[in-house]
Amino acid sequence: MITMTHYLVFSALLFCISIAGIFINRKNILLLLMSIELMLLSVNTNFIVFSHFSNDISGQVFVFFILAVAAAESAIGLAIIVSLYRIRNSIEINLINKLKG
Amino acid sequence: MIENILSLLIWIPIISGLFLLFFNKKIYILNTYNIFINFIVFILSIFLLLSFNESNAAFQFVEKIEWIPSINIFYHLGVDAISVLLILLNTIIFLIVSFYNSTLIVKKTNQYYASFLIANGLTIGVFSALDAILFYIFFEALLIPMFLIIGIWGGANRIYASIKFFLYTFLGSILLLVAFLYINSSISSFSVISFYESDFSLIEQEWLFIAMAIAFAIKIPMFPFHTWLPDAHVEAPTSGSVVLAAILLKVGAYGFIRFVIPVVPMGAQSLDVFFITLSLIAIVYVGLVAIAQNDMKKLIAYSSISHMGFVTLGFFVIFQLFDNTQSGSDMIISLSGSMYQIISHGFVSAALFMCVGSIYDRYKTKKISDLSGLLNQMPVYSWFFVFFALANCGLPGTSSFVGELLVIMSSFKANYIYAFFASTTLIISAVYSLWLVKRVVYGEVKITLEECIDANLIEKILLFVLAILVLILGFYPDYIMNFMNATLENMTNNIILKI
């Protein structure tokens, strides 16, 4: 029987993988964005699980908003990446350290 | 007006100083303005002295206004004899400094004068605040004008000195704030009067004592915390040095007698041997260090530290005195001695720094090794210099002797070893003062100035006034002793009750 805990552990694992994706990745900034999407996915899953098991629709409404915002976020993220690429001709993360100290 | 005299004393100079910041006119107007304000303050302080009832030990001219009732802070002013004397010292020194400043040429004159005026008001605030936080605010705020005075108008290495001065004293004073807050958290009042009525356990008192004593020990400064002072003195402009030595160090001493000893006497008692030792080290060791200095200002700075050792010695032997004799009388004597030393040192060091400053103005050097035979070129100055150097080594007949005698006396009654080390100052202070005189004042001329200017009229008058004050204080100390008597008696009774 698949219980709530199963779902929650799954999304926790997804969350951890996505976060690991952010800091393991050293080359491509686009992967970072994808990891972020993954992270939001895990959060969404959480919400849906809770919504389902407590039979309360508002969790799903939240997911709806998160989806919308995540879309907007990735749009802005990609815009920034494009502008970064234009000015530096590269989007390698390990070259972005002009600001430090 | 008489009820608000303290507020007037504080705010007249501060407000006129702030006004001066935005008021850059011809120099003689500035001079007149500056002297005028300082003179008004001086007159007011004389007025305060005269209308003060010295037989009444309670705080007088009390002003208590709700300032920040929501956090229990009051605008609470009031004076007892100690404060009155220090306020008077303060106004006299600032008046003298304002006259002295008028003989100088400095850049940004209006700001320079403004800093001094503000410092004047703030110091009076320190001496008359009866609310601990108000005291702390004045105490801290006082750093800012001094910081600027040293930093803007100071010598070559002024930045280092001013930063050191500021940070070091800030370090101490913020511990003081912690102590005040702690006291407040248990008696829920910042009033000095309720501080006196507080009753802490021994261990609390010890910690409170350490926190407050470090703050004031840095300010005074006591032995291991003293190294900021020589630097600050060396780099400060002459008037700054005068104020620093004559007033700011006294703020530390005042803190001891106002906050540390009466508030946490048990803490002080249990740590008094340690502080007595530090005082003795200050007297002997710092005195010896003073001998080795080649910079006149540094030498006088170290001698100030050494003299302040007497003040703290007098403060801290009272507990052992009480143990030995079970009477308050010796404690009063000891405290009077310290207070007298405070006042006396104010005048003597002020005069010495003025002398050195004027020498520096003319010869552009403060190095002892560069100078010799000043007596040939500026006799008037030199004789004043000799006089104050002698006063500095505690020659009887000058004011310094009184305090030293009383403190040595009291410390002997506490423990003969203290007295032995304390009395070495007779030798050590003579060595550094007179060796200085020998090298600088006497002998053949080393640097011949094209046109040698001896003291001008104002300088002569100022030094003369200071000399007369030193002599009067030396030959007739009884007025001041009597003046303080009731207050100190009350204070010692309080202390005795609490230990």
Place this chain on the structure above:
Amino acid sequence: MIIENTLNSLMNFIPEIILFIMSMIVLLAGTFRFSTKYVFHITLLSVVTALLLSFQNYAVNASLLFNSSIIKSNVTDFFKYVCYFIFLVQILISRNYLVDKKLASGEFYSLLLFALLGCFVIISSNNLIVLFLGIELSSLSLYSLIALNRSSIISSEAAIKYFVLSTIASGIILFGFSYLYGITGSLSIEDIAKHQNLNESSNLYLFSYILVFIGVAFKFAVAPFHMWLPDVYEGSPLPVTNFIASIPKIAFFVLAYRFLEDNPIINNDNFSKLLLLLGMFSILAGNLFALAQKKIMRMLAYSGVANAGFIFLGIFLAVNNNFSIAAFYVVSYSITIVSAISIITFMSSKKFDLVYINDLKGLSNRSGYIAILLMITLLSTAGIPLTIGFYAKYLILDAMIDRGLIIATVIVVLMTVIGLYYYLRVIWFMFFERGSNSLINTIGKFNLFVLSLIPTSIILIFLFPDYIFKYVFEILT
């Protein structure tokens, strides 16, 4: 009924609505190539209108709007006033800078307004969804604002760093939200707090709160979640930095307040210790890092880290629902830092960016007035008496001692001394060093007047603080 309710809510939310509408007008004005002058004036007009309307709309009692998703009370109004004030100063000062840097445009101002609105939404939110949207609205606007400075390498770098890290923080916060929702079955913050009141403490609840507060710590830039702050400060255009440094801090403080108000979790040993340790660590790290900085904005950023630590301490000390200490700290710090960054903005000119602290050498010779303003501001940040910053630190220390945290207090106090050093360094550069950078802009009478508003109020509030204290204590206790 729903419609009536909504209409009523709209009426009560009119200042924000006005801002929403005006921000779009600003955008349109920009799009139709109005001169930047008009854009600026429209922005100014909209903010002033909104401010006036919100004065008129001042709520003494709390009321719930939009089906309880928005709360309007004297607390929210107070913080909004502060934000309006800060925002007004910021846009007034930044006008010339933006024109010089060719950033002044309709989209810039409208994004700025959106960011402000996002913060207002955070301040008023009573619901996790609205809260999340508010956070995202302000953050997204700010990412874009930073990235708008297309020509600058460091701006885009700052933007991407801010973007990625902030999104992680949002993710962490959301993760916490999801658990909170799961435990309580409600998205209302009030209900969430009540749940804790009713049920015995559950570990998951604690951990989800920790997740949320780690997110908050990130937004406040509390060490060790502070790395983005110096980079963003340095990289973004000064007006944006000015915004990031102040208004979101206030908004997130209100968020923290909402989450902890009437919530016994603040008495939870683990949670409160976490706040305390984060605060202490932040003070330590911030001051230490700030010492070595040569660039003025980075220095201010690290000082901001230290101050964020103080804010966390303030939140930690908010037992018995007494948030007034932290609130006072937040407000005083925000207006102070706005003053500092505004002064720096003012001094930068077309040819010259004030980047290094060295550039300030001898400023007092060139313009003593500005030097004094900056000095007052910095002394306030350091917490020296005669400035409002003193009371801010004072209240924190006082409360810490009341809690019996003597050693922590002493450590904090010692760190303050270290912190004082780098403020003093600026002061000594301005006053004690010789020579002055002739490129520094010191002219502009109106701007000087605006600049002196905050330092003056810093000192005036120091002298007569009681009204403010009473007010803050009343609404936040």
Place this chain on the structure above:
Amino acid sequence: MESLILFIPFLLLLSSIVIGLSPISLNNFYSGIIGTLLVFVSLVLSIIILLDIYSAEEIIYYDDFYKWISVGDLNIGMGYLIDKFSAIMLVVVLSISSIVHLYSIGYMKEETDFKRFFSYIALFTFSMILLVISNNLVQLFIGWEGVGLVSYLLIGFFYKKQSAIKANLKAFLVNRIGDMFFILGIVMVYAAFDSFDYKTIFLNLNKIDLENLEIYFGLSYIDFSCLFLFIGAMAKSAQIPLHVWLPDSMEGPTPISALIHAATMVTAGIFMVGRLSPLYVLTEFTADFILLVGASTALFIGAIAIFENDIKKVIAYSTISQLGYMVAALGINAYTVSFFHLYTHAFFKALLFLCAGSIIMSLHHNQDIRKMGGLKSKLPITYVSFMIGTLCIIGFPLTSGFFSKDLLLEVMLYENSSISFVAYLMLLLAALVTTIYSLRLLFLVFYNKYRDKDFENIREQSKIITLPLIILSVLSIISGYLIKVFIDLPIFMFGVSDIHYNGIITFIEHGILSPATLALVLGFYIAKKIYKDKISFNFIENNLFNKISLIIKSKYKFDEFFILVSDFMKSISFKMSKNFDLGLIDGWVVNGFPKKINSLAVLFKRKSSGYLYHYAFSIVFSLVIIFGIILARVI
């Protein structure tokens, strides 16, 4: 009558201030006259007081001018205590002072700082009077330091001369060593009696349970306090080993040497011990100590004078030696005797110095006796005066020195203890030494041939110089005949009841027949043979004698010892300043900690990479740690 006492210090102070601050327009000569007149008036007043005191038995003037300090139980006044003892001292001081004032008008007339000089000596006289009339220890100390101060200023009067400014610093510092102990002594007395006042102290002497006072290092409390007080006196009265300043102090103008360094100030120590005699009689150890110090000073320092070639320094060493006599007498509690010698010595030593001054003036500031000789004819008045002085100092019968010295030796002999007998022998030997060096001086200066150029231009000084010499000569001769007064001096608790004084004639007879006369004759013989007749004795070539003379010529290395000590202290203070104060406290702690913190900050700054993934990692890592800790706590 009693109110007159107020005028004496007042007039002197007035004189000092008026002359010191007078405008340049005031003529030097007139200012000198003013000063002299004021002192002279004081002298007259003091004589009136003296007569008044002697007019009746047991008159003591005692009162305070004003309260100096009254705080708690402490009362210190500025006042006076005039009894026979201090009245005599008053007269002695004022008479010498007025004579020196007069003399100085002539002696200093060419100095530019004439007025400063007069101001100083008036100030000196004031301080000395303050000391003499004091009724408490604090006032005594004020006067004590005051005279020291003026001595300091006057030794350094020629401030351009390196030797002068070295000497004055030395004088002051050595005195300060004494003062340190002196003040400790004062404080000890105060601690025991709770008062500085003589009257209270003496009255309570019997009430205080002396046994109950603490004992330090095996010595009783009173022993210790008296010892400390005496160390103060040792510095002031130039006793071994603190005598080193006095020979150097001859850098000052000669009248000063007469007034301060011979007649008055240096005897302050003797006066003080006399004043506190009620205390001193209670001590045993300290008395013996005093005796030995005095006797050895008298002998050993006297011996140095034999080999000294500077005319003033010879007299200075002789002063030290004579002071040794007085101190030795104090050591056997014979205070009156000591005081008697003080009194006679004041006159003849002042006389000798003034004569020396006259000679020096005449020889244009040549002080080296090897370059003098045969001045008998050129300076007749000086010669006679000098002769009288010399006779007095060697104790030639019927001169004042004869009375005081013989009395002293007699008393010493009658004291029944081995130490005092040793002291007696030493003093006897010292008498021989005194004779030798005094006569050597006389012979070398006035007899034989002049050993320098320009003999023709030497001539006697003006009347203003010679008049004081004549007055002092007369006083030197006659002062000894007042022996009765001193023997009867009542203020000392243990007077000289042991002395069997049977009138002056008997005393003279007895004195002439004493061993001292033998020493005198022997000394005269040796001195005449060696210094006048230039006959060398065999024993001088003796190896042992050579060694002894070498030791004496080295002045026992006291100066070197003090230089060593001061160099040591100096190097210590330099080292402490550099290594400890600047190095350890300032450099290592005060500046060191901030520097360490700063370098830590710089290190952190350098180590931070600025990479996005590091930032993200640190966030997650912190989160993991926080979770881990709290999990561990929760579970």
Place this chain on the structure above:
Amino acid sequence: MDIITILFYLVTSVIIFSSISLVIVNNTVHAALLLVLIFFNSAILWLMLKAEFLSIVLVLVYVGAVLVLFLFVIMLLDIPVKKNSSPKLYLLFSVTTSLIMFAELYMIILFHNFSDEANIVVSSELNNTYEIGLMLFTEYVFSFEITAFILLVAIIAAIAINMSKKQRSLRQDPGKQILENKKSRLKIIKGDEL
């Protein structure tokens, strides 16, 4: 083992494995496609949780719009595939950290006593889409409006950030390069002007 269980494990394992490979893959296009896979599987998972509307939205919005945008940007920038070269130690450290984090979350979830299935009321009368719509336009209408603004911000930002009025690219113009000489390339400025 019922079908739901099998499906759950199947779907979740696909998601986990694809997400792990997404994290470590070098080729961005592959990553994007993996993301598509993940989203599809998530949609299945959400369907299992009876969130039909959202699973449809996920596929439509994410796969249909966002990931296309991603792919578009990938193609636009045309970034060469580079090997991810984290130092071993760092890699170890970060993987460990994530594992610990998972372990912690696992423990936290496990320790919490979720009332499994107790609350599940099997399928209400209303359908999922209707319910969400009702909520959106009544209770969450304000949020809905804000979302609109967020999207507006995204639009403005995306345009404004990349809208360039003139050529700002750092790409070098060969013609200009040839015309440069030593003087115009090297400009000496004083140190303190920096």
